[in-house]
Amino acid sequence: MARTQGSHSDITGPRIREAALRLFAQHGYAAVSMRQIAKEVGVQAGALYNYTPDKQSLLFNLMAGHMAELQAAWDSVPQADSALKRLRAFTGFHIRFHLERPDAVFIAYMELRNLTEENFTVIESLRRDYENGVEGILKQGVEQGEFAVPDTKIATLAVIAMLNGVNTWYRSEGRLSLDEVERVYWGMVQKAVST
Amino acid sequence: MARTQGSHSDITGPRIREAALRLFAQHGYAAVSMRQIAKEVGVQAGALYNYTPDKQSLLFNLMAGHMAELQAAWDSVPQADSALKRLRAFTGFHIRFHLERPDAVFIAYMELRNLTEENFTVIESLRRDYENGVEGILKQGVEQGEFAVPDTKIATLAVIAMLNGVNTWYRSEGRLSLDEVERVYWGMVQKAVST
DNA sequence: CTTTTTTCTGAACATTCGTTCAGTTATTGT
DNA sequence: ACAATAACTGAACGAATGTTCAGAAAAAAG
Incomplete structure (x- = not known):
């Protein structure tokens, strides 16, 4: 054959x-x-x-593709004027985007250690870009007096870590709908950064 | 030889x-x-x-040992009366305990998929025990009117996920001391669950 | 000192791994 | 209809895998 x-x-x-x-x-x-x-x-x-060309490239391309998709999707979300509205939009976007691609998300931060050094650098850079976008919202909010966080970098990572947690427990057949999950998390995020 | x-x-x-x-x-x-x-x-x-006896047991014993240590350490922390104080104690405990054992923490939730079915069940049960302890604090706080969360289970997972995030970025030579990190996170946790 | 037990070596086992490649067949282009 | 190309098979490569075990040496026990 x-x-x-x-x-x-x-x-x-x-x-x-x-x-x-x-x-x-x-x-x-x-x-x-x-x-x-x-x-x-x-x-x-x-x-x-x-x-x-090899197994390593297969992994890298999956991760790089995912990160590019993530950034592109977020870039295409219309940005409101106030930091509060932008953060709310981000919360919803991040939760939904990640719940739609549990496998890609899982890989993108579980398999970092299996990347070669150069490939790791690339992915880390993409991740930082995304995080910086979120930190921009928090900085804006602090400047405009809408938010009160002692450290925007840490707050950024804390918010993202909290939202990422959804992927570990959410099941579509579960007790809560996507809208409810979004509302509950937005409540906590909002309070956590509020004045 | x-x-x-x-x-x-x-x-x-x-x-x-x-x-x-x-x-x-x-x-x-x-x-x-x-x-x-x-x-x-x-x-x-x-x-x-x-x-x-084999490689799998080596992994399982490392994970089971870590979870047992975690539970024992938390059990030995004196519990205050108010939910607010208890949650504050938990925040500090969790951050410090996890930062002291980055490798064990990493393994304990990165290698779950490499456990056999029975071993996985055991570890998951230990994790749930720990989470239930935290949820108990939140429940108490809600009952006593100190906290306002629409779902104590989700709030528990959100708080833990946020705190776990520290391990991904904290470096002892870094910008912030352990006390500062603890204070920043406690600020966010407290606000996130507050009324 | 002699015996027993504990701790380890070194070789071997069948499997599996990522990867290469000559050959074969289906599809596409003319 | 035929030629060229793209897509795949099946076998093979050396290297590495987890695990077993007879034997050897060090330590402990007598």
Whole structure:
């Protein structure tokens, strides 16, 4: 056997990335073999190398793609004038974006240690960009007297960490709807940074 | 060669656990081989099996030990009467305990997916016990009118997630002292749950 | 000193790993 | 219809994996 019926680059490529994403999130990068990914796609291990130069690049591209998507999505959210409204918009955006991609989120900060040094630097830089956007909101709020935080950098990380926590427990079949979750978290975020 | 000079069970045992803890935290459970751990200790791989039946038990015991320590340490903290004081004590305790054991903390919630099903159940149960203790404080605070949170379970997870975030950025040589970090976080926690 | 026990070595085991590649087949272009 | 290209197979590579075990040496017990 060789090339199979209906085989296409534009189909196999995404399927490989999807399978890798799910398996990496489930078992961890190091614990997943190229053969497992191939099996999931319905292909032999060697075929993967038509789509990625190696396993490391597969991981890196998943993470870099996720971070780029995250930044682009947030950039496309219209910004209000007041810091309070902007922070509220961010809270909702961050929760929803992350709940829609639990696997990518999980990988993006669980598999940092499995990146090569250069790849790690790139991802870390993307993450910092995103964090800086949030810190900008807090700084604005402090300047305009809407917020009171002793340290905007720490507050930024604290808010993000708190929101990230949703991914560890939220289930769509669960007790609370997405709107309710958003409202509860916004209540806490708002109070935490308020004057 | 065989048994080496000065070899002792009470020395090698802890050294194996220390090496495993550090290596697992640094590279991940699946990415660390028994030979790497052995090399760190200065021993051959086979010798490790005098101290652990297998690699999985090594991981499980590290995690279970950490969770037991955590619970015991918190249990030994004297409890104040008011919920506000208790929550303040918890905030300080949690931050300090976790900053003192970054590797164990990292492993305890990064390597959950590498546990067997039964081992996972055990660790999850220990974690829930700890979380329930915190929720008890919030419940008390709500009953006594000191706190206002729409959902004590979510608030518990949000507070813990926020505090856990400290481990991702705190460095002892950094800009802020431990006391300052504690004060900043307590400020945010307090406001987040306040009426 | 002699015996027993504890601690470790070094080699071996079957598996699995990431990756390469010559060959084969389906698809595309002419 | 035929030629060219893209997509994949299947086998192979050396290296590394977790684990076992007979034997050797050091330490402890007598």
